Each structure stands twice: as structure tokens, then as C-alpha cells.
Amino acid sequence: MKPLASLRCSLILIAFAITAMAVRPAYAELSAAQKKTVVDIAANIRDAGTLYQSGGFAEAGKKIESAMAAIDKLVSEGGPEAFDAVQPAFPRIVNAHALLELEGVTLKPFVKPERPDAAKPAEMKAESKPKPAAEPRPSTRSRRPMPEPEAAAGPSFATQVAPILVQRCGSCHINNSRGDFNMATFAMLAKGPPAGTVVFPGDVVASRLIESIETGDMPRGGGKVSPAELQLLKDWVLAGAKYDAPSPMIPLAALAANAPAGAAPAPMAAEPPKDPAMRAATGSETVSFARDIAPILLANCNGCHIDAMQVRGGLRMDSFAALMRGGDSGEIVLPTRAAASLLVKKIKGEEGARMPAGGRPPLSEEQITLISKWIEENATLDAPDKDQPLAVMASQAWANAATPQQLSERRAEMARKTMTLIGSTSSKVIEQPVDPFFVIGDVGEGTAKAVADAAKRAIGKIKQTVDASTIRGNVTIYVMPKRYNYSEFAQMAERRSVPSDWQSHWRYDGVDAYIAMIASSSDSDDMLEAKLAGPLASLAVATRGTDVPRWFAEGVGRAVTAKLYARQYPAVETWNSGVVPAASAMKDGAQLVKNGLAPEQADLVGYGIAAAILKGQRRQYDTLLQGLEKAKFEQAFTAALGASPAAYADRWKAYPGAGLEGRKR
Numbered sequence: 001m002k003p004l005a006s007l008r009c010s011l012i013l014i015a016f017a018i019t020a021m022a023v024r025p026a027y028a029e030l031s032a033a034q035k036k037t038v039v040d041i042a043a044n045i046r047d048a049g050t051l052y053q054s055g056g057f058a059e060a061g062k063k064i065e066s067a068m069a070a071i072d073k074l075v076s077e078g079g080p081e082a083f084d085a086v087q088p089a090f091p092r093i094v095n096a097h098a099l100l101e102l103e104g105v106t107l108k109p110f111v112k113p114e115r116p117d118a119a120k121p122a123e124m125k126a127e128s129k130p131k132p133a134a135e136p137r138p139s140t141r142s143r144r145p146m147p148e149p150e151a152a153a154g155p156s157f158a159t160q161v162a163p164i165l166v167q168r169c170g171s172c173h174i175n176n177s178r179g180d181f182n183m184a185t186f187a188m189l190a191k192g193p194p195a196g197t198v199v200f201p202g203d204v205v206a207s208r209l210i211e212s213i214e215t216g217d218m219p220r221g222g223g224k225v226s227p228a229e230l231q232l233l234k235d236w237v238l239a240g241a242k243y244d245a246p247s248p249m250i251p252l253a254a255l256a257a258n259a260p261a262g263a264a265p266a267p268m269a270a271e272p273p274k275d276p277a278m279r280a281a282t283g284s285e286t287v288s289f290a291r292d293i294a295p296i297l298l299a300n301c302n303g304c305h306i307d308a309m310q311v312r313g314g315l316r317m318d319s320f321a322a323l324m325r326g327g328d329s330g331e332i333v334l335p336t337r338a339a340a341s342l343l344v345k346k347i348k349g350e351e352g353a354r355m356p357a358g359g360r361p362p363l364s365e366e367q368i369t370l371i372s373k374w375i376e377e378n379a380t381l382d383a384p385d386k387d388q389p390l391a392v393m394a395s396q397a398w399a400n401a402a403t404p405q406q407l408s409e410r411r412a413e414m415a416r417k418t419m420t421l422i423g424s425t426s427s428k429v430i431e432q433p434v435d436p437f438f439v440i441g442d443v444g445e446g447t448a449k450a451v452a453d454a455a456k457r458a459i460g461k462i463k464q465t466v467d468a469s470t471i472r473g474n475v476t477i478y479v480m481p482k483r484y485n486y487s488e489f490a491q492m493a494e495r496r497s498v499p500s501d502w503q504s505h506w507r508y509d510g511v512d513a514y515i516a517m518i519a520s521s522s523d524s525d526d527m528l529e530a531k532l533a534g535p536l537a538s539l540a541v542a543t544r545g546t547d548v549p550r551w552f553a554e555g556v557g558r559a560v561t562a563k564l565y566a567r568q569y570p571a572v573e574t575w576n577s578g579v580v581p582a583a584s585a586m587k588d589g590a591q592l593v594k595n596g597l598a599p600e601q602a603d604l605v606g607y608g609i610a611a612a613i614l615k616g617q618r619r620q621y622d623t624l625l626q627g628l629e630k631a632k633f634e635q636a637f638t639a640a641l642g643a644s645p646a647a648y649a650d651r652w653k654a655y656p657g658a659g660l661e662g663r664k665r
Helices: 004-009 023-029 031-054 059-087 090-101 123-127 157-173 185-190 207-213 227-238 252-257 289-301 320-325 341-348 365-376 390-401 406-422 445-464 481-493 523-540 552-563 571-585 589-591 597-618 618-628 633-641 645-653
Strands: 432-433 437-441 477-478 503-509 513-518
Touching: 031 059, 031 090, 031 252, 059 090, 090 185, 123 513, 157 227, 207 227, 289 365, 341 365, 406 437, 406 477, 406 481, 406 513, 432 445, 437 445, 445 477, 445 523, 477 481, 477 523, 481 513, 503 523, 513 523, 513 618, 523 552, 523 645, 552 571, 552 597, 571 597, 589 597, 589 645, 597 618, 597 645, 618 633
Parallel strands: 437 477, 477 513
Antiparallel strands: 432 437, 503 513
């Protein structure tokens, strides 16, 4: 078993990992110079991995481009023997290409060479005209080709491996980032945690993913991977850990949801936990689970039953559903019977050791009374999703009950902590609180004021399409002077990479509402407005309902930007050129609605749909916005547009260019 330090010195990412190329019979027919080229190609890919680990993304990109150029030349001159010798490098190039672009490195497209005809006489090869070089594609992110899926070899990642990872590892490493490791997408799984890569193609022993399962270290919390599932994971790694879905950014949960029945091994035979019936709150209750009970549980049960690697007594309380299922002793909440409920007995110290344990102080009489009262009132839930993490549920309940002033204060506090997280010091940070905004960043006072003024002007201009004054509390605007700072913000604060052509983006989680942007003293007033108008419009849409999907909110924001700033903002042309390819790559509307598209593709599809609605169905759009305040998104959309979101997307797919602004100049 290789120690972790040794692993980190090995190949860094799946994308860069490359085992020694197998020596084929034809390899011996290559000249000494051609054999050296094969070795140099492998060395370039290994060097790219080392550079990637140290943050030298641009230099890693140069290594990959050198490898691509060498492959083209070698195959064109060396024939089928040369092709066979370098073919193992193709999938590594594809994956490395995709991951480097996620870090903002623009690379030439990698076009896999065709295998030359071995039967063709040498003189005919020499006389045949070379194919014209493929015309370079524009370097804008939306025009880059999607990484090609690997040909089927060994188990399928999309239909067999992803369902296992979602089912067995999802609660800790897909829905959360335990151990600083999140593998919500294949790209994130490939990158691994800060400690090092967890999957090495072809090497089961070195792959920490396999080792942790075999030793029983993972999964934690009582879950198990069956022998059949473990063998399938091993077979996938041994076959090269290949990826066979359209994009490494598609959520694993979406792959698992779309996998055909029976594609993955059946779960181990075991009695499934009882799923408690949803007892929705009636409105007559005096105690709210989300607002009153969840915060008590979060404060006192965390570490043992919430966010716990190994839960005590088999009792998980991460969600309402988990709480109601109970643990090894059975149900701990008996609706309408507080005195008989084990939860109440434990917190009162009436049965066994008093809870919470671990030296924590007992709950106050007021807290015990609240829990007892909630149970007596039928233990109902006043949140939309029984499986929602308690932390998210409690935060949203607080936000719903908070005043705009309280929201503004909470967001300002969160913003200051975020600036500390990304390495800013109080002496460098400029704050510009100008209602309804809180501008903060490592920029000069002049730039901060210019951003605040531009945001106010942008609010006035987007009002014709969406009223941003409905956003409760101040919107935080993080201002970064350079792209490096912007990328660092996304990496540290959001644990993700942002596309290289982005200048700004938004986020809303039920409590926090912010815009992050690049701004410098050289930006014109119109450019600052253009960077802010779209995210502001998106926030105004997203905050109108509890379940507005990102693709729609982002789509409206981009459509507003295109309508107001098509001539000033270069990104609009990029979006327009990407809509039709994104629509063509979408199988159907259900794929969009079920989050089956890569984020950038979903953003483009959402932009095209929103632009079409605003162009030809403005009255219905206004009706939809009003409906979002009273109904769920799908219900409001269907009532306003006369078709479900999926059905509407199917109709739009036939004419994806309709409604786009700025297409003709």
C-alpha cells in the first residue's frame, strides 16, 4: 500500500494520470526518433500534472499543447504503428484539456487523429494530399467543444459507477464536503481533496477511493458497499477509470437519476428504513420545526447525530426525515405523545444517560418545553422538503422571519468573514454600504463607489423587465480588481472554478444574496452596469420563489443584459453563438429540468428560453413572475405559459435562435 505522500508525488489528477504506454507489436517498427517522441509525449503529460498540482495552469496547458502537436506530427508521418503507440494518450489529453479549461486556460481544440490505413502503399501515402487543418474554433468558453466521452471499456461510469457513488457516498461527499472533499461532478472527483488524488487509472492499489472502502474506513455512518459494488469500482479503475458522459461537469446525481434500471448492481438485501409520512404544518401550530426546533438540534446534537462521521446509536438527525426514522432503538418521536417519546425522555434524563452527551450542558427548560410542544402538536414540518439538511432549513426559516435590516446585517457579517477566508486583511478591504447594496472588496474607494453607483443605475434600467426592489435586504457586491482575485474567490468561497469568460456572477442560498465581479478603474460606466444588470435581474427572479431553478433565473439575467447592453458587452455575442449548439446537444426538455445538463450548457439553454419568452410572450412572463410568489415554479410556469417547463423547452429546441438580441449589427 503506497503512503499518501508517495501518492501525491505520483500523477496528480485522473486527467493527467497516464500509465506507461503498452508496447504493441507495431511499436518495434517505429524509428528510434519516433520512439523518443512517444516517450516525450508521455513526459509532457506527466509534467502537466506536476505543474497543475503547483498551480501552474498556463504552463501545464503549454505541455498539453506540445503533446497534441507531437501526436499530430507523429501519426501523420509514422502511420498506423505510430497511431497505435500513442493512442493510450488520447483520453488523458481529452480529460486534461477539459480540466485546464475549467481553470481558465484556453487551449486549441484536440481533434483525435484517424488511424492511417495500414494497407495503403507507402508511395500512395506520400502522394496523398494532407487534409486541410481544422479551422480553429473561437476561444470563447461557450464555443469550446465538450470533452468527448470515452468509448465503452469496462464498466460505464455514467450508468454503473455514478449510481454507486451517489448512493453510498452522496451524503458526505456529494451533498456535503466532508474532509474537504466534494465529488458532485466527475471533474471534482478527478481533482480529489487537497490531500491528493483518490483515483489512479489502472492502479487499484494506489487509488485511495478503493483502499478506503476495502479497509472499512469508508463509507462512514453505518453505510456499506457490497462486494459486487466494490468489484465493479475496481474493474472501472483497472479499465482506465474512463468517463463516458458528455461533460465532466454534469452532476453525478443527475447521471444516477438517468441511469437505466439494472445498470448498477442491486443494493444489498436489507430492510429499507421506514420513510416517515410527511405531516405538513397546518398553520395552527404554536411551535415551528424549522424556526424553533431545528436550531436547538443543530446547536446541541452536532457531531454525534448531525454532521457525524460515525453516528451514535444509529441515530441520524441531519434532516427531518432522518430524525423521524429514529435509530437502533426505534422511533424517538411519537407524534402527539411527547411524554412517551424517547427524544424527550433522553433530554430530560429520564431514560439512560441524559442527552446531549459529551460534557455539554443540558437543554434549558424552555428548550425542552418547545420540543415537547412541537411533538404534542403532531410533530409537523413547516418546510417544503423533509430531506433538506437541517442547517439549510433553519437558515431559510430564519431568513423568512427576519426583517430586511436583519438580513442586511447578517449578509454584511458573512461578507466580512468571506473576505477573511480568501486572504484579505481588514486594512485592505474597502466597504461601501449604500442601500440596497453592500459593496466590499480589495479595491480603491473610487472603484467601490463607481460600482455602487453603477448598481443603482442598473436597478433602474432592469425595472422594465424585473423589479429588483423585491429583494429583501441589501445585496452584497464583492469587487475584485483582477481575474486572479475573482478566480480565487470562487475557489475559496464557493469551492468551484468559474468559466474564463465570466466577468461577474450571482448566488442566492435562501439567506445570502450576492454578486461577485471584476472591476477596475479603467471600466466605463456602461461596462460596470453591464456586469451588474444581469446578476441583479437573476437575483430578483430567484428570490421571488422557493424553488426557482438556476437555469431560468440565469436565463432572465442574460436576456436582460443582452437587451440593454448587447453592443457594449462582448459576452452577449458569445452567449448568442453558444445557444444553438447548446440546444442541439440537449436531448430533450426533461434533461434540462432534471439538472442533466452541464452548468454552462444549462445557462445557455436558459438564456435562449428566457429571451424567447421575453420577446414573444411578455404578458405571460409577467404573469409567471407574479405566480412565483404564490406557487411552485413548475405550477406557476405551466399556468402562465400553457406548458410545463420540460414541454416548453422541447418546443423551443426547434427554434433556439428566436428572440436573441444583438444578433445583427
